[in-house]
Amino acid sequence: MARGTNQKLKLYYLVQIMLAKTDEEHSLTMPQIIQELGKYDITAERKSIYLDFDDMTDKLGIEIVKEQKGRETYYHVASREFELAEVKLLIDAIQSSKFITEKKSSALIRKIKKFVSEYQAKQLQRQVFVQGRIKTMNETIYYGVDDIHRAISENRKIRFKYYQWNIKKELVPRHNGDWITVSPWALTWDDENYYLVAYDGASGKCKHYRVDKMMKIEMLEEKREGKEIIDQFDMAAYAKATFGMYQGNKEKVQIQFPNRMCGVFIDRFGKDITFRPTDEEYSVFSVDVNVSPQFFGWIFGLGKEVKVIGPESVVEQMRKAAEEFMENYEI
Numbered sequence: 001m002a003r004g005t006n007q008k009l010k011l012y013y014l015v016q017i018m019l020a021k022t023d024e025e026h027s028l029t030m031p032q033i034i035q036e037l038g039k040y041d042i043t044a045e046r047k048s049i050y051l052d053f054d055d056m057t058d059k060l061g062i063e064i065v066k067e068q069k070g071r072e073t074y075y076h077v078a079s080r081e082f083e084l085a086e087v088k089l090l091i092d093a094i095q096s097s098k099f100i101t102e103k104k105s106s107a108l109i110r111k112i113k114k115f116v117s118e119y120q121a122k123q124l125q126r127q128v129f130v131q132g133r134i135k136t137m138n139e140t141i142y143y144g145v146d147d148i149h150r151a152i153s154e155n156r157k158i159r160f161k162y163y164q165w166n167i168k169k170e171l172v173p174r175h176n177g178d179w180i181t182v183s184p185w186a187l188t189w190d191d192e193n194y195y196l197v198a199y200d201g202a203s204g205k206c207k208h209y210r211v212d213k214m215m216k217i218e219m220l221e222e223k224r225e226g227k228e229i230i231d232q233f234d235m236a237a238y239a240k241a242t243f244g245m246y247q248g249n250k251e252k253v254q255i256q257f258p259n260r261m262c263g264v265f266i267d268r269f270g271k272d273i274t275f276r277p278t279d280e281e282y283s284v285f286s287v288d289v290n291v292s293p294q295f296f297g298w299i300f301g302l303g304k305e306v307k308v309i310g311p312e313s314v315v316e317q318m319r320k321a322a323e324e325f326m327e328n329y330e331i
Contacts, residue, residue, distance in 0.1 A: 006042045013040045018077050023117040027074030082115040099194040141212045148184050151219045157183050160217040183224035199226025251291050254310040256284045296321045
């Protein structure tokens with residue numbers, strides 16, 4: 001048998017063929033495998049392919065299963081780095097992420113689909129397109145995230161310019177376009193957006209910034225500050241206490257609610273909260289929150305049966321917020 005021109009790439013192409021064209025429900029016979037290799041100008045004999053299968057299993061961790069169906073013998077990949085369900089989960093996460101642009105979402109999904117066979121990839125088509133999903137329009141966010149991670153790993157400060165949308169749908173600089181210099185400590189994902197948590201040396205406080213609104217990120221030579229504060233900083237508690245990532249004064253508030261709505265508060269604050277019954281139908285619990293208009297809006301959205309009953313200073317802020325809201329609808 002004459003040797004093909006791509007013989008040195010035989011194992012590589014055999015791996016690609018088996019991964020793309022076989023799975024637990026789809027197999028290839030040996031003649032079909034030899035025919036597929038021929039498309040890449042590679043010749044092969046059965047014995048050499050059996051040896052390649054052994055190498056794929058022993059050296060690459062790609063197990064090839066042999067099945068007898070009638071007079072025919074079939075071969076398929078038995079295990080993959082990612083299961084189909086895991087790939088679907090990754091695609092769902094990409095599609096639901098506002099900080100990943102449509103263009104980048106499509107590119108990532110094309111790459112992820114290579115983890116499954118071409119037959120399984122067709123099952124993902126229903127998940128690839130999500131109509132009307134609002135995505136960020138800032139393509140530079142990926143490079144920004146990488147720059148932030150690098151600064152964190154090298155223990156360096158960063159500076160950047162912070163932007164916001166104007167009425168003309170243009171991103172314009174905030175703070176008069178001045179540079180903002182902070183010590184980056186963590187990245188967090190909240191409300192479908194990516195945020196940087198950083199220490200601001202000028203104010204002596206921890207602050208957070210939407211990464212897709214950060215532009216012209218530069219890593220500085222200065223070492224980071226605020227480690228003693230960050231060491232006492234509970235990221236999980238901060239995310240639970242902060243609504244829409246809007247900062248406010250932290251208060252321990254008491255919330256009264258109908259028992260049937262307990263799941264709403266477990267989903268938001270976790271299972272560590274303690275419910276105390278007030279009667280057969282209602283209970284109350286205490287939780288630390290950063291009191292802000294976003295917190296009030298969340299409470300209002302739960303309906304009139306949910307009430308903040310303490311402390312009185314927060315109850316008064318809610319009353320005032322409700323009155324100011326109703327002024328917009330006075331007849």
